[in-house]
Amino acid sequence: MFCNQCEQTAKGIACEVKGVCGKNAEVSALQDLVLCSVKELSVLANEAKEKGLELEKFNRFTIESIFTTLTNVNFDSNSLAKYVLDVQFLANELAQQIQKPVPEFFNKITQAKSTKELELLGEEFRLIIDENATEDIQSLQQILIYGIKGVAAYAYHAYVLGNEDERIYSFIHEALATINRDRSLAEWVELVLKCGEINLIAMEILDDANTKTYGHPVPTSVPLGQKKGKAILVSGHDLKDLFDLLKATEGKGINIYTHGEMLPAHGYPELKNFSHFYGHYGTAWQNQRKEFVDFPGPILMTTNCIQEPKDSYIDSIFTTGTVAWPGVTHVENGQFDKLIDKAQQMPGFEEDIDKGEVMTGFARNAVLSVADKIVEGVKQEKIKHFMLVGGCDGIKSDRNYYTELVDRSPKDTVILTLGCGKFRFFDHKIGEIDGIPRLLDIGQCNDAYSAVKIALALAEAFECGVNDLPLSLVLSWYEQKAVSILLTLLYLDIKDIRLGPSLPAFISEGVLNVLVENYGIKPISTVEEDLQTILG
Known part of the structure; x- marks a missing residue:
């Protein structure tokens, strides 16, 4: 196996024997085979779209299948094998509709007589990037694949609530179908940023689905x-x-x-x-x-x-x-x-026990409802800085950096947070500023759209760009939804993002240089150094 898609990948390079997440080589091979199968289905879907055929069923199964390959989702070989066979069945159906031969790839799947033989096929095909391309282009291809995985996850969440957008499906099919196409470095960068744009659409329709169905969160x-x-x-x-x-x-x-x-x-x-x-x-x-x-x-x-x-x-x-x-x-x-x-x-709890409370529900509507108070607080210098400290949590001890950063932030700093990274400090009592809690939980990683809307609204209120706000982004990442969110932030041209606890193994030195030069992206350092730089 070879898997480098999460932050905790072995030795900071790749898991090659067993995944740190717990998946074995067989599961890893089948996940690779699912993704290869969806790639071949996407080739057919692109041709079908040109012919004006209905792709609803194929689109929905595409995002569901991709979702199963994310970190910490599906560890069951039989379940993954069924996804491979289901994709094959849909490919056969679509090939008949467009009167094209089924790709040779699926003929190999037909010849497999067991889950074990499918696993061997997965080991044969493994990654779908161009192994003959330069290191930087391979890096961008991987960033694109992992970004697409995040997009698929958000799109699937939205779909189950009845929200879909054809632009998401079209992008996924086109990007996967042409993942091995010969492009220049600049063209690959453009395609990766396009993934960030599409992810913004996915997060927007998910936010719309959640709030229309369950109402806007309240504190x-x-x-x-x-x-x-x-x-x-x-x-x-x-x-x-x-x-x-x-x-x-x-x-x-x-x-x-x-x-x-x-x-x-x-x-x-x-x-x-x-x-x-x-x-x-x-x-x-x-x-x-x-x-x-x-x-x-x-x-x-x-x-x-x-x-x-x-x-x-x-x-x-x-x-x-x-x-x-x-x-x-x-x-x-x-x-x-x-x-x-x-x-x-089962017994349930035997008695009532009080362990305190925490606040949540500070999504965009809740925060923007007191935007005038926040703006006034900034003008009066009661609020001097905002920090978005959010993202994924994980096992590594150096993630305590985020706890210390929040605890040591000045009392005139407001902390926005989202994702499970907040569990490093979610129950810490860090006070208020004129009735506004200093710690505002925006929501899940699925609610990243709320954070974007809050930042854009504050920029509008202060008549400046987001990069001119007294706002710093200090993010932790773990899996592929975090990758897609980062691509969205880059698409929005948001600069000087601090990322940790370590940089992705799939980012080459050349690509990292592009991110540093064009966006000022940087790894976290020490709490002391970062607070000094952030707060001046």
């Missing part, structure tokens, strides 16, 4: 303790799965708790309406193996974030949607009878 205090009674824990990102579960458990005496990036769900009015939607349990995704052990009810994993379950709770964890782990019970979206039955069988 909400969320209990961190527990309430006596039966309980179910929901982790991941998918708000629809959470809503469907809340509906299914109404009147059943089961309290619903969030974990990880589900925390911001408590700010949505249509979710807050459920009286049994109680509180938040635990912290970020990488701590689930120690936190899930003590949860006295079943756990539902939605979208990405799953780690290898311990034996002590493998019988009480469930997956849904694109998520899969071998030996773990998978339930179809919205079909939660088994999960509810398990909750009734």
